[in-house]
Amino acid sequence: MTGATDKGLGRILVTGGTGQVGQALVSALLRAGHSVAVLTRSRDRVQGLWPDRRVEPRRGDLTEPHGLVPVLDGIETLFHLASYAPGPDEPDLYNAPGHWRTTAEGTANLMALAADSTVERVLYLSSIKVMGEQAGTGGRPADETRVAAPDTLYGRAKLVAERSVLETGRTAGVKTTILRLPMVYGLKESGNISRMFAAVAAGRFPPWPRIHNRRSAVHVEDAVAAAILAARAPGSAGETYFVTDGRTYSTRWLYEEMLRALGRPIPGWNVPLWALRAAAVGGTIAERLTDRRMPLALDGLVKLTGDAWYSSEKLEQRLGFIPRRSLATEIRGLAQRTPA
Numbered sequence: 001m002t003g004a005t006d007k008g009l010g011r012i013l014v015t016g017g018t019g020q021v022g023q024a025l026v027s028a029l030l031r032a033g034h035s036v037a038v039l040t041r042s043r044d045r046v047q048g049l050w051p052d053r054r055v056e057p058r059r060g061d062l063t064e065p066h067g068l069v070p071v072l073d074g075i076e077t078l079f080h081l082a083s084y085a086p087g088p089d090e091p092d093l094y095n096a097p098g099h100w101r102t103t104a105e106g107t108a109n110l111m112a113l114a115a116d117s118t119v120e121r122v123l124y125l126s127s128i129k130v131m132g133e134q135a136g137t138g139g140r141p142a143d144e145t146r147v148a149a150p151d152t153l154y155g156r157a158k159l160v161a162e163r164s165v166l167e168t169g170r171t172a173g174v175k176t177t178i179l180r181l182p183m184v185y186g187l188k189e190s191g192n193i194s195r196m197f198a199a200v201a202a203g204r205f206p207p208w209p210r211i212h213n214r215r216s217a218v219h220v221e222d223a224v225a226a227a228i229l230a231a232r233a234p235g236s237a238g239e240t241y242f243v244t245d246g247r248t249y250s251t252r253w254l255y256e257e258m259l260r261a262l263g264r265p266i267p268g269w270n271v272p273l274w275a276l277r278a279a280a281v282g283g284t285i286a287e288r289l290t291d292r293r294m295p296l297a298l299d300g301l302v303k304l305t306g307d308a309w310y311s312s313e314k315l316e317q318r319l320g321f322i323p324r325r326s327l328a329t330e331i332r333g334l335a336q337r338t339p340a
Helices: 020-031 043-049 065-072 098-114 153-172 192-201 220-232 251-261 273-290 298-305 313-319 327-336
Strands: 012-015 036-040 055-059 077-080 121-127 175-181 183-185 217-219 240-242
Touching (some): 012 020, 020 036, 020 220, 036 043, 043 055, 055 065, 077 098, 077 220, 098 121, 098 153, 121 153, 121 220, 153 175, 192 251, 217 220, 220 313, 240 313, 273 298
Parallel strands (some): 036 055, 077 121, 175 240, 183 217
16 A cells, blocks of 8 residues: 555545445545555455555454454544445335444444544544434524434434444544535436436436425535545534535426436426325335335435425534535536437
8 A cells, every 4th residue: 555644644444435425535535645444345346446556455344343353453544434235125225224233333333443443533424314304394404403313214323323433532532523414416327316317318207396495415525525624623523514515406406407408498397296296105105015116206205395404504614614516517517428
């Protein structure tokens, strides 16, 4: 492994480094000259992503604490991103049983080791889902003063993981910081925005109702920049921050913006909300009967029509975070990469 060691962060370990956000974080750290290791269950996966061997694979599994013992040797900064990825046979993504074992119990395993190691700081990339679906629906952006009330197993597991991280900070003198991310875009060809764009481009997304909901989001590069900023900032110890791009988006705005980027006219009609609800009910029933995900179900319709509005003012004012990207530029980029 090569590269100069950053005097502020020292040697770094990233968990979840082979995921989409993790890859972006590792690449950013490498560009900045950091010495980076990645916790992995597959050395070949790490070496395939970084064939120049600038990344050190450290084999381990969060759910197997005995095998984790050596992974923190010599590590000074831990970026913890690892989480459970539901399989195609788990249609209820946010209530898949694996979330608890990997996220809640796995983080507790990792923090138990971090408390008695060389680790000096831990940055945990969590999710806005710890707040619960109602948190961002009050007609104004929710901030960090609102009490978290998760309503899914995923959200509850993330909240328990956050508490494990912060408790390690209080009891072991480790600098710990939590970042809660909303929907992340800029994830190559995956992610909700890319999937929606593909559906619009293929004519599979219906003319959407004129519902002006407000949803927060953040570009992966801004999420990574916020993580590195918070890890370096002395004043972030023990703090929790929301991270957004500072804008809000409605599904209708996204639909129209995607059509404009594709050079297509905006239809003069739209599918009524009652018809979408009927289709979503049918999709939900089909998911329960087949254990397969459907294009539209009730939980998906809630996301497409409801609010999830959050403020990152605390991060901006206290740490000087400035988001650089927006969904408008992301959509134009998707259009440029789409074959005519």
